[in-house]
Amino acid sequence: MQTTLADFIKGTPEGDEAEAILRACVHCGFCTATCPTYQLLGDELDGPRGRIYLIKQVLEGAPVTASTQLHLDRCLTCRNCESTCPSGVKYGRLADIGRKVVEQRVPRRLPERIKRYMLKEALPRQWLFNPALRVGQALRPLLPKPLRDKLPPRRAATVWPLRAQARTMLVLDGCVQPGLAPNINAAAARVLDTLGVQLLAAPGAGCCGALRFHLNDQAAALDDMRRNIDAWWPLAARAEAIVMTASGCGVTVKEYGHLLAHDPAFAEKAARISAMTRDLSEILxxxxxxxxxxxxxxxxxxxxxxxxxxxxxxxxxxxxxxxxxxxxxxxxxxxxxxxxxxxxxxxxxxxxxxxxxxxxxxxxxxxxxxxxxxxxxxxxxxxxxxxxxxxxxxxxxxxxxxxxxxxxxxxxx
Missing domain, CATH: 3.40.50.1860 (Rossmann fold)
Structure with a gap:
């Protein structure tokens, strides 16, 4: 795909990355067949190939409209298209770059801005999310069904083994998982303890950054990533791996090295953290x-x-x-x-x-x-x-x- 990037992004790290991704696309359309939103809507612009064209136009300086924003918002970023693509197009990264530009150019309506602000400020913070969750769970029988369905019944945290083992691994607590399903990490710790591995959660580590990143607050997301790196770093020397029990967090932490590659203070550490990160299914x-x-x-x-x-x-x-x-x-x-x-x-x-x-x-x-x-x-x-x-x-x-x-x-x- 031929590209002529606009001056506002040409020659920047994101521009160079986007240009390389765009030029890898050969318009074959294999991705369209496996796109969930295209299957539902049947609109070329609600499939990967159409969205790639939209992002190309945006990065080449074409006017950005609310329609462009809508089609990009409808993308799940499931990356099924990446598994299908014979040319190895990194659609997920291109979507992130394109959405960031569109977010800056197209003002959202006030109710949408408020909703997105609440999501990106409340969900990543356990001290805000967990009390709100508890109130919702207490009032659950009184809530309308759509809201009630979003709130699982309260679950008690289960026993976390504390004995030292010859082998040590770290685990990410994350943001919403400890409140919604506190038994997941505890179950992983018990299984690994039985196998001679101690699982530790580093104090200070929290949201992996994915939530804010995909809501287009990428600067705040990078700060989340830096905080996690700082929390893990003192323990990284004696840990074999950083274990992810949520695959959504895992895919993000594995990309820290790429996302922070141009940060001189964190690039080397981020690469090391990404290299240490393993999904639980890769460990067991x-x-x-x-x-x-x-x-x-x-x-x-x-x-x-x-x-x-x-x-x-x-x-x-x-x-x-x-x-x-x-x-x-x-x-x-x-x-x-x-x-x-x-x-x-x-x-x-x-x-x-x-x-x-x-x-x-x-x-x-x-x-x-x-x-x-x-x-x-x-x-x-x-x-x-x-x-x-x-x-x-x-x-x-x-x-x-x-x-x-x-x-x-x-x-x-």
Missing amino acids: PEFEAELARRVHARQVRAEPVAWHPPCTLQHGQQIRGKVEGLLRAIGVEVRLCRDAHLCCGSAGTYSLLQPQLSLQLRERKLAALADTGAARIVSANIGCQGHLQSGTETPVEHWIELVDRALHGGPGG
Whole structure:
């Protein structure tokens, strides 16, 4: 694709990156066939190829309109198109660059600005989010159904092992996960403790930065990333890895090195942190034989589960097959639904900002999962879990909780 960037971005790091991405696109349209929003809307501008053309026009200095903004807002950033693209076009990065420019050029209406401001200021801060969540959960029976569905019942935090082990790894607490599902990281800590690894959460580490970044407050997002690096750095020398239990956080932390490459104070540290970062599903296969031995010794019979692979795991991190393989090794019957590559519609704050499209995608995904006949759904990202659970009575949980029960007992183990 030929490009002639406008002076405002030509020669900048973002301009050079965007130009390289644009020139890699060969207009083939393979991406369109796997784009969830194109499948729903049937509009070329609501598919990756059309959005690439829109971003190209913006970066070449064409007028930016509310229509351009709408088509970019409707993108889930699921990155399914990246998995499909034969030319290796990094659409996700191009979308981030294009959205940032459009956000600066097109003023949003006041209600939309207020909603986005509240999301980016409240959700990443546990001290704001958790009390608000508790109030909502206390009033849950009185709330209208759409709001009630967004609020899971309160769950008590479970025991976190504290004994020292020969091996140490760090884990990211994140922002909303500790309040919505406090058992996920605790389950990971218990499983790893059984395998001789101590899991530590660094004080001061919080939101990975993805939430603000994808709401186009990229400067604040980079500050979130710097804060996490500062929190992890004193412990990084004795830790083998930084473990991610939310794939949405994992795909972002793995990109710290790229996103902070031009920050002289943080570039080297960011690259080191990204290199240390592993999704939990990349860690546990090392212990597969030991896990299988321990679970089989308990003669556990786990119920069949439907596996929903988050987009941030299968497309963002390009990790496929590891969770299914591990669960099957410990005796779990894993069933995949049709179109497992398609997004469930959660996509961070997308379900709040684009509710109609999000709900359509959720209903499609839940129908496909129901067709598997499994009595339980497991996933690897808190956003997917909450979004799917709000539309079904079938239990939805993180896959590590299932492994924890298989090792240590509990309902559904």
